[in-house]
Amino acid sequence: MEKRGWMYAIAIIRYRKPLEEVLKHLDAHRAYCQRLKQEGLLIASGPLVPRNGGAFLLRVPDNEAQATLDSIRDNDPYTRFGLAQYEMWPWAPALGADALDRL
Numbered sequence: 064m065e066k067r068g069w070m071y072a073i074a075i076i077r078y079r080k081p082l083e084e085v086l087k088h089l090d091a092h093r094a095y096c097q098r099l100k101q102e103g104l105l106i107a108s109g110p111l112v113p114r115n116g117g118a119f120l121l122r123v124p125d126n127e128a129q130a131t132l133d134s135i136r137d138n139d140p141y142t143r144f145g146l147a148q149y150e151m152w153p154w155a156p157a158l159g160a161d162a163l164d165r166l
Contacts, residue, residue: 070128074119075150076141082114084146091140099135106166
């Protein structure tokens with residue numbers, strides 16, 4: 064993805080089902096995360112501690128930010144199977160933005 068005309072976002076993913084049920088879909092979720100990474104949308108991801116959800120650091124195009132964030136949420140297997148709820152927060156980093164821009 065070109066590094067002009069984009070913004071950052073943080074996604075907080077909260078599990079809505081027991082962890083045992085969520086883990087049954089972990090491989091599909093991780094494959095989905097790999098696709099987002101390959102597309103240049105996902106910078107980093109991982110579980111929260113304690114493991115009651117997870118988080119994404121995202122880079123999305125400015126001109127279609129909301130549609131892209133909605134698509135990321137809606138296409139996650141965790142969402143499709145009703146296992147998790149997303150909170151999407153557009154983010155404008157002030158300190159360290161230049162380091163993120165190099166990723």
